Amino acid sequence: xxxxxxxxxxxxxxxxxxxxxxxxxxxxxxxxxxxxxxxxxxxxxxxxxxxxxxxxxxxxxxxxxxxxxxxxxxxxxxxxxxxxxxxxxxxxxxxxxxxxxxxxxxxxxxxxxxxxxxxxxxxxxxxxxxxxxxx
Numbered sequence: 003x004x005x006x007x008x009x010x011x012x013x014x015x016x017x018x019x020x021x022x023x024x025x026x027x028x029x030x031x032x033x034x035x036x037x038x039x040x041x042x043x044x045x046x047x048x049x050x051x052x053x054x055x056x057x058x059x060x061x062x063x064x065x066x067x068x069x070x071x072x073x074x075x076x077x078x079x080x081x082x083x084x085x086x087x088x089x090x091x092x093x094x095x096x097x098x099x100x101x102x103x104x105x106x107x108x109x110x111x112x113x114x115x116x117x118x119x120x121x122x123x124x125x126x127x128x129x130x131x132x133x134x135x136x137x
Contacts, residue, residue, distance in 0.1 A: 008055065015048055 022041055026034045 005059075012052060012055075019045055019048060 019041070022037070022044075026037050026041060029037070
């Protein structure tokens with residue numbers, strides 16, 4: 003909004019400078035020479051201010067772009083860290099699950115071994131019983 007006001011004022015100053023230049027063409031040479039020096043100084047000052055305004059505007063835009071770039075980099079860095087943390091959490095869960103699976107497999111092997119021992123013992127008892135019954 004302030005930029006629009008500045009542009010409007012700039013347009014008014016330019017219009018007044020042009021109007022003053024046209025008036026100088028209609029007045030006498032002696033009066034015109036006095037006015038011409040003033041007009042040249044005012045025009046030069048106006049162009050200097052206009053250049054300063056444009057430079058300031060450009061610097062502000064560059065600062066805004068730099069800040070936006072920094073903000074994006076921070077967001078990307080934060081997203082990356084969150085992603086990596088999620089991967090680490092997933093890896094920890096996966097490791098725990100694999101460890102649980104190994105423990106479960108070991109328990110199953112032990113039970114299977116116990117069942118075999120029980121079966122072997124029962125087979126031996128059965129053989130002893132057969133030998134005792136036959137004798």
